[in-house]
Amino acid sequence: MRPKVRxxxxxxLFGPNPKAALEKLQREGLSKDELLRRYRHTVGLRDVSFEVxxxxxxxxxxxxxxxxxxxxxxxxRLIEPTAGRIEVDGEDLTAMSAARLRDVxxxxxxxxxxxxxxxxxxxxxxxxxxxxxxxGMTVDERRDRARQVIKAVGLGGWEDSLPEQLSGGMQQRVGxxxxxxxxxDILLMDEPFSALDPxxxxxxxNELLRLQSEMKKTIIFITHDLDEAIKLGDRIAVxxxxxxxxxxxxxxxxxxxxxxxxxxxxxxxxxxRVLTAQQIMFQPDTVVPLHAGPxxxxxxxxxxxxxxxxxxxxxxxxxxxxxxxxxVQAAERDLPLRDVLRQDFxxxxxxxxxxxxxxxxxxxxxxxxxxxxERLLGIxxxxxxxxxxxxxxxxxxxxxxxxxxxxxxxxxxxxxxxxR
Amino acid sequence: MDFVRMPIGHWMxxxxxWMVDNLAPLFRGIRQVIGTLLNxxxxxxQWLPWPVLLVLVALLMWRVAGWRGAVLSxxxxxxxxxxxLWDRAMTTLALMVSSVTLAxxxxxxxxxxxxxxxRVLAVVRPMLDMMQTMPAFVYLVPALMFFGIGKVPAVxxxxxxxxxxxxRLTNLGIRQVPREVVEASQSFGATPWQMLVxxxxxxxxxxxxxxxxxxxxxxxxxxxxxxxxxxxxxxxxVLRGLSxxxxxxSFEGGLAIVVIAMILDRMSQSWGRRKxxxx
Numbered sequence: 113m114r115p116k117v118r119x120x121x122x123x124x125l126f127g128p129n130p131k132a133a134l135e136k137l138q139r140e141g142l143s144k145d146e147l148l149r150r151y152r153h154t155v156g157l158r159d160v161s162f163e164v165x166x167x168x169x170x171x172x173x174x175x176x177x178x179x180x181x182x183x184x185x186x187x188x189r190l191i192e193p194t195a196g197r198i199e200v201d202g203e204d205l206t207a208m209s210a211a212r213l214r215d216v217x218x219x220x221x222x223x224x225x226x227x228x229x230x231x232x233x234x235x236x237x238x239x240x241x242x243x244x245x246x247x248g249m250t251v252d253e254r255r256d257r258a259r260q261v262i263k264a265v266g267l268g269g270w271e272d273s274l275p276e277q278l279s280g281g282m283q284q285r286v287g288x289x290x291x292x293x294x295x296x297d298i299l300l301m302d303e304p305f306s307a308l309d310p311x312x313x314x315x316x317x318n319e320l321l322r323l324q325s326e327m328k329k330t331i332i333f334i335t336h337d338l339d340e341a342i343k344l345g346d347r348i349a350v351x352x353x354x355x356x357x358x359x360x361x362x363x364x365x366x367x368x369x370x371x372x373x374x375x376x377x378x379x380x381x382x383x384x385r386v387l388t389a390q391q392i393m394f395q396p397d398t399v400v401p402l403h404a405g406p407x408x409x410x411x412x413x414x415x416x417x418x419x420x421x422x423x424x425x426x427x428x429x430x431x432x433x434x435x436x437x438x439x440v441q442a443a444e445r446d447l448p449l450r451d452v453l454r455q456d457f458x459x460x461x462x463x464x465x466x467x468x469x470x471x472x473x474x475x476x477x478x479x480x481x482x483x484x485x486e487r488l489l490g491i492x493x494x495x496x497x498x499x500x501x502x503x504x505x506x507x508x509x510x511x512x513x514x515x516x517x518x519x520x521x522x523x524x525x526x527x528x529x530x531x532r
Numbered sequence: 533m534d535f536v537r538m539p540i541g542h543w544m545x546x547x548x549x550w551m552v553d554n555l556a557p558l559f560r561g562i563r564q565v566i567g568t569l570l571n572x573x574x575x576x577x578q579w580l581p582w583p584v585l586l587v588l589v590a591l592l593m594w595r596v597a598g599w600r601g602a603v604l605s606x607x608x609x610x611x612x613x614x615x616x617l618w619d620r621a622m623t624t625l626a627l628m629v630s631s632v633t634l635a636x637x638x639x640x641x642x643x644x645x646x647x648x649x650x651r652v653l654a655v656v657r658p659m660l661d662m663m664q665t666m667p668a669f670v671y672l673v674p675a676l677m678f679f680g681i682g683k684v685p686a687v688x689x690x691x692x693x694x695x696x697x698x699x700r701l702t703n704l705g706i707r708q709v710p711r712e713v714v715e716a717s718q719s720f721g722a723t724p725w726q727m728l729v730x731x732x733x734x735x736x737x738x739x740x741x742x743x744x745x746x747x748x749x750x751x752x753x754x755x756x757x758x759x760x761x762x763x764x765x766x767x768x769x770v771l772r773g774l775s776x777x778x779x780x781x782s783f784e785g786g787l788a789i790v791v792i793a794m795i796l797d798r799m800s801q802s803w804g805r806r807k808x809x810x811x
Contacts, residue, residue, distance in 0.1 A: 190715050218721030229716035233734045243720040245730070294720070 114202060115163035116330040117170075117187070117298065122160040122196030124182055124354070127153030130194045144353050156182040157193070158354040166297075167328040171345030173335055179354035180334045184302050187332065188221055189213060200298065218247050221298040222291035226306050228283045230275040236262065236286050237271040243294040254293075261289045266319070281312035285319075292327070301333045305340065317343055338378060342366075342386050350374050363391055382467075383501055389469060390462035392500045393482045393490025399424050402431045406442035406449050409434050420478055422488060423453060429486040433457045433478050459483045462490075466500055473497040548674050559678045566630065566684045574626035582613055589795060596802035605798075608791035617766060617788045624755050624765035625792060627683060631690040631751045636744055639695045643702025643743070644728065653703065660696040668693055668757050676761055686758035690751045697746035705739025706732045745800040752793050766792075 125133050125147075133153035136142065144155045157179050164170040174180040185191040187198055189205060198205040200220065205213065222243065230239050237258050238245075244254035262271055265285045275283050284304055291299055305313045317340060324331065335341050341348045342362040349359045350373075358370035366383060369375035398416050400409045402425040413421050413436045425431040432453030434442075442452045457478035460469065464482075472480060473494045480492040552559075577585070586609045594602035612621050646653040671692050675685035709732050717731045733740070759767030766785045773782025 185715070188719055190718055214721040214723065216721075217719055221719075223716065223719040225712045225716055227710065227712045229710065229712035231713065231731060231734070233737075242717075242730075246717075246720050246722050246726055290720075300719070 115199075116166040116168075116201065117164040117332070118197070118199040119163070119187070120161050120197040120199070122157050122183070122186060122198065123194045124156035124179075124186060124191060125153045125194045126156055127151070129153075134194050155179075155354045156191075157186065157196075160196070160354070160356055162349055162356065162359055164330055164332060166330055168346045169324060169331045169333060169344050171333045171335060171341040171348045172351060173338060173341040173345075173348055174351035175336055177353075178351040180336075180351050181302055182354070183351070184223075184300050184332060184334050187300060188217055188223060190223075218243065219294060220296055221300060222294055222296040223300040223302065224284070224287045224291050224304040226303040228275070228280075228287045228307075230283060230286055230290075232275055235272050235274060236267065236278070239275065239286055240289045240293050242290055247294070258289070258293055261293045262286075264292070264323070265289045279312075280308050281316060284308065284316060288320075288323075292323075297330055299329050299331045299333075301331060303334050303336065306336065313340070320344065338381055342381070350377060362386060384465065384467040384470065387466040387500055388462065389460050389464040389466075389480070389482045389492060390489070392466065392469075392496050393462075393492045394496070396422060396424075396488050396491050399488070400434070400449070401425075401427075402449060404449065406434075406439045406447065406452065409439040409449060410436065410443055413439065422457075422479075422481060422491065423449060424488060428488055430459075430481055430483060430488045433481075454478075457481055460492075466497065469497050548677060551674075552677050562688075563679050563684050566634070566687050569633070570626060570630045570683055570687060573629050574623060577622040577626050577629075578619065582609075582618055586610065592799060593795065597798050601798055605791075605795045608795065612788045612791055615784045615788060617769065617784060620764065620766050620769060620785075621788050621792065623763075624752075624767065624789070627686060627690070627755065627758060627763060627765060628748070628751050628792075628796070631687050631694060631754075632744070632748050634687065635691055635695040635747045635751065636698055638691070639698025639743070639747065640702045640740060642695075643699040643740075644706060644733075646699060646703040647706035647732075656699065660699055663692050664696045668754065672757065672761060681762045683758075683763045685761050686754075686763035689761075690754040690758065693754055694747045694750035697750065698740075698743040701739045701743025701746070702736065705736025705743075708739065709735045741800065741803055745797065748796050748800055749793065752789060752796070755789060 123134055123137075124130075125137070127133055130153060133147065133151045136151055137147055137153075137155070137158075142150070144158075147153050147155055160179075160183060162170070172180045172183060182191055186193045187205075189198075189208075193206060196206070200216065203216075205216065208216065231242065234242070237255055240262055241249075241254040241258040244257060249257075259271060262268060265288055267282060267285050267289065270278065270282065275286060278286065284307075287304065305316045308316060321344065333341075333344055335344075345362060347359060347361055348365055350357045350365065350370075352373050358365055358374050360368075363386075365374060366378050366381060366386060369378055398412065398418065399422045400412055402423050409421060409423070413419065418436070420433050420435045422433050423431045431450070432455050434449060434452055434454065438452040438454070439449070441447075442449065458472045458476045458480045460472065460480055460482055462482050462484060469480065469492065473492070476494070479494075481488055482490040482492060586606055589609060590602040590606040593605045612618060642656065646656050668689060672685070672689055675688045675692075679685040679688060713731060713735065714727065717727050722730070755765055756767035756770050759765060759771045766788050769785025769788070770782045773779065773785060
């Protein structure tokens, strides 16, 4: 699949003669400080490349001065990049005429700003309709459309208010609605929630996730907040000094930071809050179908060194769990597997945070089943939970503990890399 | 050790003489335009029966400044009439209206240009400084040479003196529009014209109105000076009083100017304020 947005070797230098400075930067391999000292140019972006897929939330994270705001402004050319390509749907933005660029901005991408950037003299309704107005849509048409979007972001009834009459969170909903009104493929969000109170910020993050689950836009989201990045991002790019230091899922960045800077950045993150059952579970490969006999179950458990195993019905529905002792007895007495199934194993939803799994794992006698309805998505054992709390995945030795041994044998103890 | 004499004054004379000799058609044209505007305005104001204007002003003041403003302005205007200064007041008002109209027509677009281009601003700003600080008498002389005596050179001199605030505050207002708001309209694909009309001018309006208010006040302050080159109006009363050592006559003329100033100030200020509230 072609990526929605592709950035290739993007550079932005600030100064009187950026092209010449770029040549020096590339030829002499200068650092940011050296370039500033010797050639009086500041590095905004340095050889930035990445791809964003359709429907993906791509978070660019970095502290102030890392170049993240410059980056997002280069993508719609609010800032002209010094060199490099920006492709949207395969079309190079950097080579576009002003008129074509305006067309792309009007229809294909929309931006949400940290300071909301609403027009103070216009009502909520006309703020939201602004993009459509620039397209040349008639008043009635654009207001109709704006009303729908205002409702969708939960601001119904505020159409005629002025922005200053709204709280910060509501103003940013207007900003979001203004962007969504033009129904863009791509949303550029420049620290949209950074100016909000923590509680409101969380609401807005959830709101964005809710909207995104319906809209499936391609979102490039800028933030300095690692928690926010982890919560929202399908993938995260960590930036420093105009360079991307690492790109990966939240999990990859937390578990295998690419360098010391990223490691330092993520060290204060509590994995128990970040990771969910879905991320640490391993795939339910070692299971027994219900129609198999108890002997098969015993064989599977012996082979994998387990003391219990999940029994599935219709390929993926959990029928129950069977212990090795019960299975052996059933085999001796020729009972079907169904008669010795137990139901007292814990079940959790895939989005259960690790923090909530800890007490469950501590008490459970059996592995935890990660289920969606009756469907078994994955299995979590106690040792997985413990090792997930550590930064680096731990390779487990085979132990007496039932399924842990199984995960240990095929090296999935860390479980983080064993996603569905 | 003596200073080297720089004949700057001489150069200036040569320049002005050259302009008078060679640019006469241009000055005639300007004189025509200003004269037409001025005469039309004055004819209209002189034709308007005084009770009509008084009521109109009172109504406007009531809208923008409440009933007290309305009563005070009506009383003030009546006072002007009862000092037998109504006709002269209308002459002054016509000079004002013409000067302010032209000052705004020149000042606001120039302010927009300054806001859009640092280079234009770099050229225009020192000129504005000079226009405002150079004593008005100094450019009264070339105004006379270009346009003869009368009302047109008065309008010209008033323009030189009163236009700068409109330029400055328009420029300032547009430059003060928050960067992200400008970026937002760019990011939604605004053309430069759409940006100006839909975003920058509305947001700059309070500042632009403050500039226009200052322009009005400065033009009024020129009315006595204008009278010196036979522009007539209330300033002439003040001058006559001076030459006759008749304090009472000067005072009446001055009082009438104050009344007009207060009314215009309140009106233009509250218009700006109302815009700001709406903004």
